[in-house]
Amino acid sequence: MKLTFRGAVRTVTGSLHEVEAQGRRYLVDCGLYQGRRAEARRRNEGFAFDPRSIDGVLLTHAHMDHAGRLPTLVRAGFDGPIWATAATRDLAAVMLRDSARIQESDAAYWNRKHPDEPIEPLYRAADAEAAVGRLAGVPYGRWFDLAGGVRALFLDAGHILGSAQVLVEVRSGALAAPRRVLYTGDLGRRDVPILRDPETAPVPVDALVMESTYGDRLHPRGEDMQRALAEAVGRAAERRGVVVVPAFSVGRTQRLVYHLHRLIDDHVLPPMDVVVDSPLSTDVTEIHRLHSECFDEEARGWLERGGDPFGFARLRYTRTSDESKALNARQGPLVIISASGMCESGRILHHLRQRLPDGRNLVLLVGYQAAGTLGRRLQEGASEVRIFGETVGVRAQVETVSGVSAHADRLGLEAHARSHRSGLGAVYVVHGEEDASLALARRLSADGLPGVMVPEEGRAYEL
Ligand SMILES: [Zn+2]
Structure with a gap:
């Protein structure tokens, strides 16, 4: 199994991770990068891989920094399924349409003000519709097959409605032990109103890919x-x-x-x-x-x-x-x-x-x-x-006012990582600004977790 981190590495938006197994390639999330206009444009327009070579997408939740580039991916030739929980599928459908509307109206507004330097919207309604057509709803807690020997499971992430962590499992032969990687997506907090608490994987995981938005901070009570x-x-x-x-x-x-x-x-x-x-x-x-x-x-x-x-x-x-x-x-x-x-x-x-x-x-x-x-x-x-x-x-x-956040803070993230300690061989810290990711990685290492690192963008890690 090979993991490549294509986005949200040493930065907090643009989640995009690639997992390669049994000759197939999957993405976990395909989100918009948000930041200065020119850089956002550059990062959001193209992909560092051929979208036609991707066999499927596992979507953790409907926020645009995780789902917002799906229309671009489909327009560039991706034609596989996009798996998500049923609630994420429904939310992503309305949010992708809305995102296309925003892209179109922002571009139109800009073009009225700057007729000499016109821009094209990142994508249009038809592209969003094509992405929506590829969404497939899967319940929490039920394994589903991606391909021979590769399956996945959605676990509650407690972040927003429908949010999930994704567990990917690969078996390379009948006798070989399975290899498993858990992507936390955005991880929520315990004991907040409306949503359930984040779950721990029901089986040991070899690698953990952890968000670290608040990796160096504590929320107020x-x-x-x-x-x-x-x-x-x-x-x-x-x-x-x-x-x-x-x-x-x-x-x-x-x-x-x-x-x-x-x-x-x-x-x-x-x-x-x-x-x-x-x-x-x-x-x-x-x-x-x-x-x-x-x-x-x-x-x-x-x-x-x-x-x-x-x-x-x-x-x-x-x-x-x-x-x-x-x-x-x-x-x-x-x-x-x-x-x-x-x-x-x-x-x-x-x-x-x-x-x-x-x-x-x-x-x-x-x-x-x-x-x-x-x-x-x-x-x-x-x-x-x-x-x-x-x-x-x-x-x-x-x-x-801090603390309204839908993200776990440093203590929540540490506790979540610790709850997967048994059998764990590697922890990849992503989805945080560099200082937050590095701070969380240091604390997890000091806590005795093995193989903790902040990965490099675009580099493949063998599991
Ligand atoms: Zn989110």
Whole structure:
């Protein structure tokens, strides 16, 4: 078995891993790289291998930094199956269509502003549709065959609805011992609302491919996060400001809605409207309702009693762009949650352009902001930023509330690696900025785990 790491190596986006066994080649994830425009363009356009030589894709979850290049892969000639859990298949279908819409409208907007240097969208609706047609749903916890001697198993990752870790097993002969590699995908946290906890593989694994987004950090306790959230939003409400929250449409948005709902119900926050401005959100919320098999007991109980973990009286979802534009006229106090989570594309850009110049407003960062993204520049205190090629002054407050994250922190990652210690021969640390990956690798090594390394992009490792 041969593992090659093609993306999300010493960086946090663009997950793309290759596994070769029994003469077949598979990918685990095929995600968009997010960062500075020119580099993102270069990394997202082509592949370092021939997509026609890939026999299948195993998709861990529907976030675009894991699934967002599937349309490009299919357009370049990939014609195999894309296996995912049933919930990931449904989420990925709406999210890939939405991603194509964003690619097309961002390119159109850019081209209107810069007619002398026009760009092509990365992909179009038809490419997304072709990728959606290759998605095949597989339940958690059931082995499925990829080819003779190669099979895979999805285990809950506890990160977002449908998220999975992928266990790949290869048998080279009837008598030979199987070799197994576990890809964690994005690993969630224990004891957060709605989702189940991450699972441990039911059999020993030879190699572990671990994410390390928060490999050098600890999350605050749940109640500390709630207090920080209440204080930041409460101060903005007193100023009658508008709170703009960039958030992924899936995962963090649902979690944030859940916390705001509780804070308003408990009178910690004044009654204020919360708008989730995303054409996706209604679809995504419906898909959550369809997949109660992914929920923990608390959320299932809530649903059975007729409750709604994803809505409350002061919450509105907007779908059309006219509804979105109408938000520009709204005065605070008001919370607008919109994608994308790192402010790289989508409706959030229009809200930032509208709200950044007013000192009463608050940009609330609740997710990881990768280097080179607009979100990171705001987080680092930029006094002006470029949006759609225009300079926008930043007078709004910018605050970060950590702990709303859907990722395990350093302790969670370490515990997960330790739970696979028996039989383990190698740990490849990926999906983190270099410092975070190296820090986690050092700690895992110090903990006595064998063969821990941060792999090099493009290099093949024999297992
Ligand atoms: Zn994710």
